Amino acid sequence: MMHYFLAHWVELAGWSTTLIGIWLTTRRSLWCWPITLAADVLYLVVFYRAALLSDALLQAFFVIFTLYGWWNWQRGVHEEGEVKIRALERREALLAICAGAVGSVLLGIIARRLHAALPYLDATLTSYSLVASWWGARRHIANWWLWIVVDLIYIGEYLYKDLRATALLYAVLVVLAVMGLRDWRRAAVSAAA
Numbered sequence: 128m129m130h131y132f133l134a135h136w137v138e139l140a141g142w143s144t145t146l147i148g149i150w151l152t153t154r155r156s157l158w159c160w161p162i163t164l165a166a167d168v169l170y171l172v173v174f175y176r177a178a179l180l181s182d183a184l185l186q187a188f189f190v191i192f193t194l195y196g197w198w199n200w201q202r203g204v205h206e207e208g209e210v211k212i213r214a215l216e217r218r219e220a221l222l223a224i225c226a227g228a229v230g231s232v233l234l235g236i237i238a239r240r241l242h243a244a245l246p247y248l249d250a251t252l253t254s255y256s257l258v259a260s261w262w263g264a265r266r267h268i269a270n271w272w273l274w275i276v277v278d279l280i281y282i283g284e285y286l287y288k289d290l291r292a293t294a295l296l297y298a299v300l301v302v303l304a305v306m307g308l309r310d311w312r313r314a315a316v317s318a319a320a
Contacts, residue, residue, distance in 0.1 A: 135292060137176075141169030142296045149300055152263065153307035155210040155314065160197030167193055170293075177288055180243040181234050181253040188257055196264030203266065212315040215267040223258045230254030248284060252277055268315060271308035275301055 132139065148163035171186035200210050234250035243249060255277050262270035278301045285294035 137169055138173045138290065138292050141166050141173055142292050144169060145296060146299060146303075149303045149307075153303055153310050155311070157197070157200055157204065157210070160193055160200065164190065164193045164197075173290070173293070177290060178242075178244045179249055179284075179288065180241055181238045181246070181249040184234070185253040185256055189260060192257070192260040192264050196260075199264055200266070211266065211318060212268055212311050213266045215262065215265075215269045220269065223261065227251075227255045227258045230257065244288060245284060248280075252281055252284065268308065268311045271304045271311060274304040275308070278304060 144162050144166035148159050148166050151159035151162060167186050167189040171183055171190075174180075174182035174186060203210055231247070231251040231254040234253055235247035238246035238250050255273060259270045259273040259277060262273065278297045281297045282294050282301075285291075285297060
């Protein structure tokens with residue numbers, strides 16, 4: 128057991144910080160952002176070492192989206208007094224879904240040429256994770272629906288790549304995404320009343 132902890136300490140540190148960061152996101156706490164930033168960096172290392180190059184690239188984008196989300200949420204708190212949920216317009220949703228599809232193909236081609244493990248699956252999950260991250264940074268409830276789908280598929284990918292702790296983390300993230308969906312819906316209803 129000690130050997131596992133020593134061999135996988137970066138994954139376990141990423142696991143812990145991701146879990147805390149996402150839980151804080153479900154609570155709409157600004158503290159989610161610095162903790163998530165640490166998780167992004169840790170998992171960049173984990174995925175690079177596992178040759179999941181699209182996931183490693185995703186973490187680099189997550190760093191950018193995390194910084195943007197932190198700024199956007201903080202600005203919302205200053206202007207509105209709390210982190211408010213925003214509606215996702217149909218046009219914006221369709222554009223994001225199309226961008227996710229295009230990104231899946233383009234990243235898949237690049238990942239395949241780089242001999243990445245599971246290039247097209249990894250690229251698709253990466254592309255739609257970016258969409259979900261963008262929606263979360265923009266405070267759209269729809270981010271939780273997309274995270275539920277993406278995280279369920281990630282569980283299988285990580286089990287296949289023998290990243291057991293990360294697969295377990297993503298199972299917990301599915302539960303947290305369901306909680307986030309529930310809590311953000313309640314907050315949206317309360318704000319509308």
